Amino acid sequence: MKHRFIGSGVMRPTEEIHLSREYIARDPRTGLPIAVSKKRKSKKKMKTESGPWVALSDDDVLALARGEIGTVPIRWKDQTLSMDQTHAIRALGRFHGARIHQAHSLLLQGLESDAADIRVASLDVLPEVAISKSDELFDWLSVLLDDNDVNVRKAASRCLTTTSPVFPSGVSSILANELRSSVRHRSDAAWAGLAGLCDTWPEVVVDHVDSLLLEEEMILRKKATALLRKIINKGDSAVWDLISWSLNDAEVEVRRVAAKNLPTLARKESRIATLFAERALVDSDSEVRLSAIKTVQVLDTDHGRARELVVRGTKSKDLKVRSACIELLPRLFGEEVLRAMAEELLVTETDSKIIASLKEMVFDVSLEGTEAQKNAQLAPAAPVPALDREVAESQGKRVGLEPIRSTNDDQSPKSDATVVRELHQKEQSPVTPEAAPAPVYRAVSQDELMGYDDDFEDEDSDDDADYF
Numbered sequence: 001m002k003h004r005f006i007g008s009g010v011m012r013p014t015e016e017i018h019l020s021r022e023y024i025a026r027d028p029r030t031g032l033p034i035a036v037s038k039k040r041k042s043k044k045k046m047k048t049e050s051g052p053w054v055a056l057s058d059d060d061v062l063a064l065a066r067g068e069i070g071t072v073p074i075r076w077k078d079q080t081l082s083m084d085q086t087h088a089i090r091a092l093g094r095f096h097g098a099r100i101h102q103a104h105s106l107l108l109q110g111l112e113s114d115a116a117d118i119r120v121a122s123l124d125v126l127p128e129v130a131i132s133k134s135d136e137l138f139d140w141l142s143v144l145l146d147d148n149d150v151n152v153r154k155a156a157s158r159c160l161t162t163t164s165p166v167f168p169s170g171v172s173s174i175l176a177n178e179l180r181s182s183v184r185h186r187s188d189a190a191w192a193g194l195a196g197l198c199d200t201w202p203e204v205v206v207d208h209v210d211s212l213l214l215e216e217e218m219i220l221r222k223k224a225t226a227l228l229r230k231i232i233n234k235g236d237s238a239v240w241d242l243i244s245w246s247l248n249d250a251e252v253e254v255r256r257v258a259a260k261n262l263p264t265l266a267r268k269e270s271r272i273a274t275l276f277a278e279r280a281l282v283d284s285d286s287e288v289r290l291s292a293i294k295t296v297q298v299l300d301t302d303h304g305r306a307r308e309l310v311v312r313g314t315k316s317k318d319l320k321v322r323s324a325c326i327e328l329l330p331r332l333f334g335e336e337v338l339r340a341m342a343e344e345l346l347v348t349e350t351d352s353k354i355i356a357s358l359k360e361m362v363f364d365v366s367l368e369g370t371e372a373q374k375n376a377q378l379a380p381a382a383p384v385p386a387l388d389r390e391v392a393e394s395q396g397k398r399v400g401l402e403p404i405r406s407t408n409d410d411q412s413p414k415s416d417a418t419v420v421r422e423l424h425q426k427e428q429s430p431v432t433p434e435a436a437p438a439p440v441y442r443a444v445s446q447d448e449l450m451g452y453d454d455d456f457e458d459e460d461s462d463d464d465a466d467y468f
Helices: 014-021 058-066 085-094 097-111 116-130 137-144 150-163 172-179 184-200 202-212 218-231 237-247 252-260 262-266 270-280 286-298 304-313 319-332 335-346 352-362 371-377 386-394 416-428 446-450 454-467
Strands: 003-006 010-013 033-035 072-075 080-083
Touching: 058 072, 058 085, 058 097, 085 097, 085 116, 097 116, 097 137, 116 137, 116 150, 137 150, 137 172, 150 172, 150 184, 172 184, 172 202, 184 202, 184 218, 202 218, 202 237, 218 237, 218 252, 237 252, 237 262, 237 270, 252 262, 252 286, 262 270, 262 286, 270 286, 270 304, 286 304, 286 319, 304 319, 319 335, 319 352, 335 352
Parallel strands: none
Antiparallel strands: 003 010, 072 080
């Protein structure tokens, strides 16, 4: 059992560490699992090669692969073809379950065959068989990469490209060596395999890039830095460290590639990208500084540090940086602040295009513009409600600039002159006071409230007159 140091120097077995990763958190009230750890599965599927050998029966495949029979005739696409041992080797990828052991043994025999075409066929089917059983297969892959036959070496490189995204641990050392190979086709195949790993195992790519950035050859560091763009959204803080190291590289080409990763990083981690962009803005190379400006354009402009970078860049000696930062000013500041900053920058600016842009920022349309420009700045009037429009038109009043839509008794529309004349006559005619409308409620006297009526009062007054 292997041991490793943890924190304070206590040695614990690696099995215990592995079990802690399988811990399942449970809800204390219900006991149900909150999060269940699962083993990582590769999303990369192995591509199965097809050909006339798929028409062979399983028994014929095994007999041909063992060399028990020489050839077997088959029908394939309306043709009669003769299948030999190389075709049978390519068909070994169909076997699964209990028969995979026979296919695996026959594949190992094919890999050590004296015939080059048998070795090439074995390498072509190796990824398919390795899915079910990979024992010793990658050892043979490492050996055949240095085979005497050029076709076998190329087949081994193709096999490495195919197996790298699916078997990262099996080909780790092989891939590390081939990435640094001086032979073009071998290194290209290895880099293609490493690029495929970006989709399935980005943490493995981080390890490879980490070691490649320590190489003395600039081309290796440059290629490794270019791969970081594919794993920025999938990696963690380790990717940020790799980008930071690349930005500090002594070679300008490496720094250029690293700076091109910053806009992608800004969409995921804006604060980290802001720090890196601040460093790139003072780089000696103009392309690195321009990438930093593109990063600032992607960043959240409400962030204070991003604003500081833009304001500082408006006074940069680099024309591209200065122009890009000045274009960002209208997005960051209001009209009054923008006008004051533009006036200040006009004092020292020498580029004609930037001067024209700053003058547009200083120009106030509401104060210095033409009458048409000033009117264009005014807010449009609110629309008249349909009910108010009908009431106004029924009274012969004009709504806005529209003509009065009034009609005669015969339903023929009046002309504008007639409508204006009628309105003028109506205004000149004396206004007669309208009769006050009858009140809705009548006031009640106290006598009526107490129940006295007028008839009773009249009779008493007549009797009094007779008495006197």
